[in-house]
Amino acid sequence: MSEVKKIATRESYGRALAELGREHEDIVVLDADLAGSTKTSIFRDEFPDRHIDCGIAEANMMCIAAGLATTGKKVFASSFAMFAAGRAYEQIRNSIGYPHLNVKIGATHAGISVGEDGATHQAIEDIALMRVIPGMVVISPSDDVEARAAVKAAYEHDGPVYLRFGRSGVPVINDRPDYKFELGKGVELRDGKDVTIVATGLCTAESLGAAKLLEAEGIDAQVINIHTIKPIDEDILVAAAKKTGRIVTVEEHSIIGGLGGAVCEVLSEKAPVPVYRIGVRDRFGESGPGPDLIHKYGLDAEGIAAGVKAFVR
Numbered sequence: 001m002s003e004v005k006k007i008a009t010r011e012s013y014g015r016a017l018a019e020l021g022r023e024h025e026d027i028v029v030l031d032a033d034l035a036g037s038t039k040t041s042i043f044r045d046e047f048p049d050r051h052i053d054c055g056i057a058e059a060n061m062m063c064i065a066a067g068l069a070t071t072g073k074k075v076f077a078s079s080f081a082m083f084a085a086g087r088a089y090e091q092i093r094n095s096i097g098y099p100h101l102n103v104k105i106g107a108t109h110a111g112i113s114v115g116e117d118g119a120t121h122q123a124i125e126d127i128a129l130m131r132v133i134p135g136m137v138v139i140s141p142s143d144d145v146e147a148r149a150a151v152k153a154a155y156e157h158d159g160p161v162y163l164r165f166g167r168s169g170v171p172v173i174n175d176r177p178d179y180k181f182e183l184g185k186g187v188e189l190r191d192g193k194d195v196t197i198v199a200t201g202l203c204t205a206e207s208l209g210a211a212k213l214l215e216a217e218g219i220d221a222q223v224i225n226i227h228t229i230k231p232i233d234e235d236i237l238v239a240a241a242k243k244t245g246r247i248v249t250v251e252e253h254s255i256i257g258g259l260g261g262a263v264c265e266v267l268s269e270k271a272p273v274p275v276y277r278i279g280v281r282d283r284f285g286e287s288g289p290g291p292d293l294i295h296k297y298g299l300d301a302e303g304i305a306a307g308v309k310a311f312v313r
Helices: 009-023 041-046 058-069 081-087 089-097 112-117 126-131 144-156 203-216 234-244 259-270 290-296 301-312
Strands: 006-008 027-031 051-053 074-080 103-108 137-139 161-164 169-171 187-190 195-199 221-225 228-230 247-254 275-280
Touching (some): 006 009, 009 027, 009 041, 009 144, 041 051, 058 074, 058 081, 058 089, 058 103, 074 081, 074 144, 081 089, 081 103, 081 126, 089 103, 112 290, 126 137, 126 259, 137 144, 187 203, 195 203, 195 234, 195 259, 203 301, 221 234, 228 259, 234 247, 247 259, 247 301, 259 275, 275 301
Parallel strands (some): 027 074, 074 103, 137 161, 195 221, 247 275
Antiparallel strands (some): 006 169, 137 228, 187 221
């Protein structure tokens, strides 16, 4: 059996920026002294006059991005998720969100899969922080194909966007001719009748793996990919709740305020059913190899399958 192709979505981000740069002269890319890691160096090497290294000054970078946006530029401001969403939160809220400017925040190295960098660098609160800002779109792509499509969609969207990317390579699961990315539209990846797994980011591929393990246990699991956490696809969630009657959310993020919270908000109002949230449970991350942490926190296929099985039975 051939090996599954894995690509880090931060790599996809850098390549997508370069592709857009060739088509659109109004794109400006900012970085906070991390271009090699965020992969905006790919854009910088091709368009040095449209790439600005703002240094280790993330809050200032967001204000520069806001200023450039007022001149008609489409600005992508890039840093690690912990610094973009955390250190620069006030500037994003007041200088980008409040005036609803065309700034796209490319946040890489999100979640516990950052690994050995440890708790201080593992952003597991960023989705919660960003989705509460009025008018902010929040996207967490599942693979290379989706990440590149998300960057293009962010460019075309009028207003601020938060794009969440990972450090580690993830399986390519959307490499098919009929794939189509639409902001705010969830995607059913697998049909099922017993339970619905709603996943985002790197947990999407793992959820598909979990569904195969559950099938061997006699549990038929539907799998839905929610790449856009805000605005979330209410229709697909309500339909799934009415179909299977049980929802499990899976995310590389705190279960508080992220995908799980967003799904519960929708279903509690429109289709109340039992919901079980799989993610980081009210604690900080820790230092260790990324795959080991994903396993320890129950976010790999085996851990997700075990959580779903216990919930269903």
